[in-house]
Amino acid sequence: MSGGAADDPYDVVVVGAGVVGCAVARALARYPLRVALVEAADDVGEGSSKANTAILHTGFDAVPGTLEAGLVRAGHRLLGAYAAEAGIPVEPVGALLVAWDEEQRAALPGLAAKAARNGHHTTRLLGAAELRRREPHLGPGALGALAVPGESVICPWTTTLAYATQAVRSGVRLLLGRRVTAVSGAPGGPHRLSTTRGPLTARFLVNACGLYADRFDALLGVQDFAVTPRRGQLLVYDKPARALVRHILLPVPGPLGKGVLVAPTVYGNVLLGPTAEDLTDRTATGTTAEGLAGLREQGARIVPALVGEEVTAAYAGLRAATGREDYRCAARPALRYVTVGGIRSTGLSASLALAEHVLGLLAECGLRTGPERPLAPVRMPNLGEAFPRPYRDAAAVARDPGFGTVVCHCEHVTRGEVRAALASDVPPAGLDGLRRRTRAGAGRCQGGHCRPALQALFEEHRRSAGRRRYGKDGGAR
Numbered sequence: 001m002s003g004g005a006a007d008d009p010y011d012v013v014v015v016g017a018g019v020v021g022c023a024v025a026r027a028l029a030r031y032p033l034r035v036a037l038v039e040a041a042d043d044v045g046e047g048s049s050k051a052n053t054a055i056l057h058t059g060f061d062a063v064p065g066t067l068e069a070g071l072v073r074a075g076h077r078l079l080g081a082y083a084a085e086a087g088i089p090v091e092p093v094g095a096l097l098v099a100w101d102e103e104q105r106a107a108l109p110g111l112a113a114k115a116a117r118n119g120h121h122t123t124r125l126l127g128a129a130e131l132r133r134r135e136p137h138l139g140p141g142a143l144g145a146l147a148v149p150g151e152s153v154i155c156p157w158t159t160t161l162a163y164a165t166q167a168v169r170s171g172v173r174l175l176l177g178r179r180v181t182a183v184s185g186a187p188g189g190p191h192r193l194s195t196t197r198g199p200l201t202a203r204f205l206v207n208a209c210g211l212y213a214d215r216f217d218a219l220l221g222v223q224d225f226a227v228t229p230r231r232g233q234l235l236v237y238d239k240p241a242r243a244l245v246r247h248i249l250l251p252v253p254g255p256l257g258k259g260v261l262v263a264p265t266v267y268g269n270v271l272l273g274p275t276a277e278d279l280t281d282r283t284a285t286g287t288t289a290e291g292l293a294g295l296r297e298q299g300a301r302i303v304p305a306l307v308g309e310e311v312t313a314a315y316a317g318l319r320a321a322t323g324r325e326d327y328r329c330a331a332r333p334a335l336r337y338v339t340v341g342g343i344r345s346t347g348l349s350a351s352l353a354l355a356e357h358v359l360g361l362l363a364e365c366g367l368r369t370g371p372e373r374p375l376a377p378v379r380m381p382n383l384g385e386a387f388p389r390p391y392r393d394a395a396a397v398a399r400d401p402g403f404g405t406v407v408c409h410c411e412h413v414t415r416g417e418v419r420a421a422l423a424s425d426v427p428p429a430g431l432d433g434l435r436r437r438t439r440a441g442a443g444r445c446q447g448g449h450c451r452p453a454l455q456a457l458f459e460e461h462r463r464s465a466g467r468r469r470y471g472k473d474g475g476a477r
């Protein structure tokens, strides 16, 4: 899975293994092509894809007629169906766009009309009384809402992992820990990629570099847009807060995007956020006291009882804003090169539709895929609270007592799940990756209690993998 250029030259190299690059690699895996997915980090989904608001958007509020509007709408349908097949937890809780003043209430019919222009005809205006019946813990002063059925909460970690797993099982070579630093090649010839772990060659190239998509473009002499990292800070409330919120509670959108929301998560928590701060530092994923204080203030207005609830975690992610309310996707046939850039605040929702769009752009560049074939099936371990978890599954425990031994008590994660993640097709590189595959360490104590046990399981796995690789006498097999 890692390492060398055994299949070099590749038909297609996809650079960037976020949710978008993994979806593109998975789509390419349907064809008899040599494909590599190259990622600078030591795991998939380490960029914007690991720290978002985890909503499967319908696209009701996108700018009508944009590429984003069409792809989010299609992506919502595609990912909804794929999630059921692949075991990605999704809860279609629906959204309420809450108006807190007269101006916002007056904007709701316009938002319903916009939703209709985006193909969503099921939104409904709610008066204050019905809104309160639906959300009894809402703060005072809510005047009404637009109900948007279909808006759902999803596990973003499992989504990226499912795509990557299916791509790898279907023959894509996943090359982790390799930053592409330069691209060269004679006109008409293959691309020669310099990476931090040796060269690669590709007939076609896809830039799915997220926050770095403009810098990757520059490696090929392309200058189309500049990325501004737009930070979103979020607070995660502990499980008891889940009873306070039934829907995704959205504000009426302002000029900086979707605004601060309160939403349940598929893990049984409540999210408050995100902020929207335009920065220059593409690595500024830390939270700030000011940002979190602002969130608490807004959260106290939306659901006042949240103030008394325990916070489990705070995190921040960066959106790839480009100064345009749309994606920046382009085919450059002369370069046999496709850019999938500016995938701002909806890339998780649009990912599967984006992947199909990229196949079309690659065809424009001259890629002939050959006949389609079925992908290797994938069924991901369930991380969702609304679906059966292994520690409650008598049959799983009977098969492997490891599934009856809880190692992370906050999140009820068992030794069997940790071992399965460590032995999976796309294994974690560290405890953070393990958390995204199992929820271990994601709970109230943030790994304070279970970290040593998790570390020991990691070491045990490394030792036994080393023994399998080298044999008892230490000689390579």
Ligand SMILES: Cc1cc2nc3c(=O)[nH]c(=O)nc-3n(C[C@H](O)[C@H](O)[C@H](O)COP(=O)(O)OP(=O)(O)OC[C@H]3O[C@@H](n4cnc5c(N)ncnc54)[C@H](O)[C@@H]3O)c2cc1C
Binding pocket: 015, 016, 017, 018, 019, 020, 021, 038, 039, 040, 041, 045, 046, 047, 048, 049, 050, 051, 052, 053, 054, 055, 056, 057, 178, 179, 180, 181, 208, 209, 210, 211, 212, 216, 231, 232, 233, 274, 316, 317, 318, 319, 343, 344, 345, 346, 347, 348, 349, 350
């Ligand atoms: C706060 C926040 C909230 C959001 N909420 C939602 C939401 O609720 N719903 C939704 O649908 N979307 C949401 N989004 C948007 C979504 O998270 C992004 O659109 C999506 O994750 C973008 O994925 P990506 O693959 O393009 O980028 P990334 O996940 O950033 O992946 C790009 C990858 O490229 C790699 N890379 C870059 N340069 C190189 C190089 N030279 N060589 C090798 N690798 C390289 C990086 O290491 C990185 O892993 C949110 C985003 C944020 C920040």
